[in-house]
Amino acid sequence: MSTTAWLFPGQGSQAVGMGLALAEAEPAAKAVLREADEALGFALSQLMAEGPEETLKLTEHTQPAILTHSTMVVRAYGDRLPKPNFVAGHSLGEYSALVGCGALGFADAVRTVRERGRAMQVAVPVGVGAMAAILGMASVDVEACCQEAQIQTGQVVVPANFNGPGQIVIAGHAGAVEVAMELLKGRGGRKMVKLPVSAPFHSPLMEPAQVAMTPVLKALEFKTPICPLVNNVDAQLVTDPEALRQGLIRQIPGAVRWEAITDLLLEQGVTTFLELGPGKVLTGLVKKQAKEKGIEVRACSIGGPEDLVGLE
Structure with a gap:
């Protein structure tokens, strides 16, 4: 039986129409959109489906949109996919990973990443x-x-x-x-x-955003995940709820160590990598890194119904 990691994309994978086919095909996915709209107090679902693109690209909208799409995939297909032995997410995707492994509630996460986006944007004036x-x-x-x-x-x-x-x-x-x-x-x-x-993410210039987000993250309830998460800032396996929280605080000005995360997952014997949400960036990175190491893996992205063909 293969060892599986669920991967979750970060900013840059958004696009107008994201999650639309999934919401139309799967009631569980549509319910996630309703939950997001209710938690945020505005129609994120409409912005994801119809744009405009310039509004969707604003980081305070991009972050909840990507988290929402990833959670739609988990809720719709999680029972039909190989269960994860590990989870990991690229930057923002770490929040999606925490929701996906049961450590963080979706409503809390979607509100938090909107605040995260705002805090990151105001930390450094545009153009600086x-x-x-x-x-x-x-x-x-x-x-x-x-x-x-x-x-x-x-x-x-x-x-x-x-x-x-x-x-x-x-x-x-x-x-x-x-x-x-x-x-x-x-x-x-x-x-x-x-x-x-719009901002120099994951650099010391994000320290004002870290200061702003620390009390927000300290107020959240974290639970023990169903499987270990490989965090961004250390590229280490984490299961302790308080360590999960601290990882999110520290990653705001800290570097994303995705190459080391992939190395660790390969060392742990992961042979199936499923990227859940919009885009195929992480799938491509994993395939390339595994190939360079001479390791054969199955890596694929799942963002909608068409991506399940041949997978199950």
């Missing part, structure tokens, strides 16, 4: 911060160039997401990010892309 994807560079080079850019500018720039081998995202002050990119070019960096994001 930036993020950039650095492809094909070793982490040691990225870290060294970020440190040098900080010395040169007196500003902040750090690795924010270690997504996979040769896939690192940096974040910080816009000027420092530009300097780091130039330094990386000097080390042979050729593929660098500024990301269309």
Whole structure:
């Protein structure tokens, strides 16, 4: 019997129409939309279905929308899918993972991630911060160039997401990010892309958001999950409710260690990876990392009824 991990995507996987086919096909999924609308006090379901895209892309809307879609998949198909031995989520997806493994209630989670989105947006004025994807560079080079850019500018720039081998995202002050990119070019960096994001997530510039969210997270009830969660900030197996809470607090300014999370899951013998929610980003990252290690896995994304074909 294979060992299974449920994975949950983060920001960037949203799209107008997300979850629409799933809600039409599965009453349990439609009920999640109603629960989200009631918890938030506005029609998130309509925004997900109809847009406009610019409104959906606002982080205070994106975060609850992605969490809601992932929870729709869990509620609709959880009993038909292999049960998880582990769960993990990328950034925001850690909240979806906590709901998926029974550690956090959905209504609490969807309200919290909306507050998280707002807190992250106001932490840094638009235009002050930036993020950039650095492809094909070793982490040691990225870290060294970020440190040098900080010395040169007196500003902040750090690795924010270690997504996979040769896939690192940096974040910080816009000027420092530009300097780091130039330094990386000097080390042979050729593929660098500024990301269309509204804030420098997972960097020390998010500390005001951490301060704002700490009392919100401390007020939530966490339960013991049905299986271990691999958290973002440490890439470690966690089951203690208080440790789960602290992980969410610490991940706001902390780096997402997705490459290490995938390594740990592979070391634990996971051979089936199911990405639940919108998009296929994590599925692609897992396939690539497993292939580079010579490990054969089954990895697929499930966002709607069409994705169940051939899976069950």
